Amino acid sequence: MTSTPSTTSDVTSRQVLLFSFAAAVMVANIYYSQPLLAVIGQTFGVSPTHAGYLVTLTQLGYGLGVLFIVPLGDGMDRRKLASFMLAGYMAALAAAALSPAFLIFAAVQIFIGITASATVVVIPYVASHSPEAQRGRRVGQVTTGLLLAILLARTVSGVVSDLIGWRWMYVLAAFAVAGLWVMLRRTMIANTPTNTLV
Template sequence: MSEVLTPTPTASRVAALPRLDAALVWLMALTCGLVVANIYYNQPLLAAIGRTFRVSDSHASLIATATQVGYTLGMLLVVPLGDKLERKRLMLWMLLGAAGCLAAAALAPTFGLLAAASVLIGICSAVPQLLLPMAAHLAPEADRGRIVGRVMSGLLIGILLSRTVSGYVGAHLGWRMVFEGAAGLMIALAALLAWRLPTDQPAFQGTYASLMQSLFTLTRELAPLRRSALVGASIFAAFSVFWTTLAFYLESPAYHYGSDVAGFFGLVGAVGALAAPLAGKTADTRGPRYAITLGIIMALGAYMVLGLSGGYLVGLVAGVILLDVGVQAAHISNQTLVFSLRPEARSRLNTVYMTGYFTGGSIGSVVGGLAWMHYGWPGVCTIGGVFVALALVLHRSYGR
């Protein structure tokens, strides 16, 4: 069994790794933000996409689900290779693949082809889940939470501002232009990483089959990993319930806003990214479990605000800020905990955790779309609150 799990990296390998200076941390954060944006560009555009292909709101929401399913597949099948293959080269190939798939989405003549391209976009956009274990590996132990939080802040800003950019561009230039621009960004980013990102030689010497088998071994042996994956899945399901349905709510008779306003809420939600370094620091000083509890409680409060006063713009804004801060605080602290479990297997630990995380996100997108179609905004807030409550129960009781 010990052969399935990666041996501890040698001292020579550790010594060969570059120092994690501030410029490198910011490059990693920028990369995470630009790449993960590929997954969320479609959310403010769902209503426009539905009109283009003459499908219902719930049908159009499947594009968001398809992209998240692809991202989950990328984490499950590709990210573990970060412990076996040289990460820089793997990431460059994925970026070029993402560029091609984004171009295909921009040109898609049918809804089915757009959905297929969306799955592939998700698979190729799993690059941040290779960068985060690299940052955790290079970071000093005492500062790991803070540095992971800083890199994650780039990812979170990318998630949220992607909606702002795509909402504005989609409203003025059409939704296809969003994907065309993203394809160009991926090519430019690949050139930047080829120049600046350090190489990171792998430690795992086994086959791909044994690499994948070790995912099950790690999951079986590490109860904290199982708990973190389930909590992450629940909290991200709650996050996706809101963001998948927001464009529909804003275009409904309650507000009569377009995709540009839906995208503006990404700017509001970007406040949550400010919580990432703070959450990492809190995890370093108070412990990850304390920070996770705090984040979940904030997310639960967010859905109370959204349910009671989401019909007023000020209530909607307050709920978005609370939800994003809470979800991101819980997520960063969860990752800090996971990366501390087996340092020699961080890519695979991240795979297990993030596969659970985005599986929850995919479920949240589907359930959120159904809740909106059948029960409107009250149904969305109810199911979102249920997912957050489930995260709290799992965090406080599972695996203890």
């Protein structure tokens, strides 16, 4: 079995709020396209049926990230892993905003999903840096942020699209992730988990 020892530097209540917000922003990005499928399809000249594949591609990417990238956090510094993933996230969101063709936009959705799985890196970090008595509550707070984002993401993207256009939703999301990259780099503590067999 793989075990990740907690460090003596526990996250504070304020930091838990930051991680909750980070989880919300990261997971929200994979749901922004859902209410925008019709307008995205019109932009690229594709049918609503073909535009609907975007949702599947994003979820597929998220699943691939959880399956192949997130487990790396058991053997490497989660701060470094999250930083790499968020940097890729910024690039993917910027590419989505600038995509000149539907096939490019569709391919980018896969990478958005893959890098969005950084959410599942943050949650174990909070768990491993929380006192045992508070671990469940703090993980629950981060998960609550994630669930609220899933509920609100579609509304936010619909409003932004109506006001300034759907591409701007991805521009704003890229800036939000850039802000998270800075904040998490400052907040997360670098440590290398130790893998032991029992």
